[in-house]
Amino acid sequence: MADALKESKVYVTLTRLERAGLVSSERKVCALTAAGWQRGVDWLEACAPLL
Structure with missing residues (x-):
């Protein structure tokens, strides 16, 4: 598996x-x-326009 x-x-x-x-x-x-969750949320929101 390459990934x-x-x-x-x-x-x-x-x-x-x-x-x-x-x-x-x-x-x-x-x-x-809590900071880790927020970082994940921020990342997902930044990716949303790409979907």
Whole structure:
């Protein structure tokens, strides 16, 4: 599958998102923070005109 992410890249990305305050994690269980949700909403709204 060409779009598959390597596990190592996922954890690097999640660590960066956590440092930015966009996700929180505990025992490799991650959840979006309020800021992370808002960033996702903003991204989707920016993409809406492209759909």
